[in-house]
Amino acid sequence: xxxxxxxxxxxxxxxxxxxxxxxxxxxxxxxxxxxxxxxxxxxxxxxxxxxxxxxxxxxxxxxxxxxxxxxxxxxxxxxxxxxxxxxxxxxxxxxxxxxxxxxxxxxxxxxxxxxxxxxxxxxxxxxxxxxxxxxxxxxxxxxxxxxxxxxxxxxxxxxxxxxxxxxxxxxxxxxxxxxxxxxxxxxxxxxxxxxxxxxxxxxxxxxxxxxxxxxxxxxxxxxxxxxxxxxxxxxxxxxxxxxxxxxxxxx
Numbered sequence: 157x158x159x160x161x162x163x164x165x166x167x168x169x170x171x172x173x174x175x176x177x178x179x180x181x182x183x184x185x186x187x188x189x190x191x192x193x194x195x196x197x198x199x200x201x202x203x204x205x206x207x208x209x210x211x212x213x214x215x216x217x218x219x220x221x222x223x224x225x226x227x228x229x230x231x232x233x234x235x236x237x238x239x240x241x242x243x244x245x246x247x248x249x250x251x252x253x254x255x256x257x258x259x260x261x262x263x264x265x266x267x268x269x270x271x272x273x274x275x276x277x278x279x280x281x282x283x284x285x286x287x288x289x290x291x292x293x294x295x296x297x298x299x300x301x302x303x304x305x306x307x308x309x310x311x312x313x314x315x316x317x318x319x320x321x322x323x324x325x326x327x328x329x330x331x332x333x334x335x336x337x338x339x340x341x342x343x344x345x346x347x348x349x350x351x352x353x354x355x356x357x358x359x360x361x362x363x364x365x366x367x368x369x370x371x372x373x374x375x376x377x378x379x380x381x382x383x384x385x386x387x388x389x390x391x392x393x394x395x396x397x398x399x400x401x402x403x404x405x406x407x
Contacts (some may be wrong), residue, residue, distance in 0.1 A: 219252040276306035335368025
């Protein structure tokens with residue numbers, strides 16, 4: 157592996173490389189934000205997606221070291237997208253839940269944002285549904301402190317079969333990215349539609365903004381909008397792409 161500590165390289169490629177997809181406003185079709193996905197370029201195993209490495213990293217302190225590399229790329233991407241005159245609210249980046257319990261986590265983030273001259277509101281931190289397993293109140297407390305500083309948070313994969321839904325009310329997140337399983341229920345029956353509507357209503361009722369994932373048709377998007385879900389991601393919104401391809405259509 158070559159390169160400096162912030163941009164390690166493997167075979168000339170970044171060892172850690174973020175890809176981005178669009179989150180769209182359903183009513184206007186316009187870009188609302190960019191969600192990132194981390195890929196690891198391995199010399200022996202090729203390109204690894206999060207489902208191949210994330211759980212292993214979470215067991216060790218590697219998750220924290222990886223997070224700093226991901227954060228740096230997200231901050232740089234924000235500046236690049238701004239220079240390209242793209243219109244968007246924020247760029248997301250994954251944050252391991254264990255980081256919330258790190259001593260000085262808030263101070264460390266503020267130092268990075270100051271160093272890269274990026275407003276705290278322009279990066280949204282993704283938290284896995286494992287956040288809902290935290291019961292000592294520490295994570296929720298840190299979340300609230302960081303939100304007071306302007307940081308945004310989004311829990312992902314919410315509403316899946318293994319997600320303890322009711323616990324979400326104890327965590328002050330800004331956005332909730334629904335599991336693709338939720339959108340897949342649409343259209344099969346009136347009961348399933350009502351179930352989806354209930355999940356969306358629950359998220360709205362606790363003061364968070366629901367974002368539907370796995371949306372592949374305009375009919376799904378229109379139904380979700382009638383349920384008061386204003387944003388979507390998935391095939392309909394656009395696929396993941398590398399930073400160099402994230403441009404205005406006119407460029």
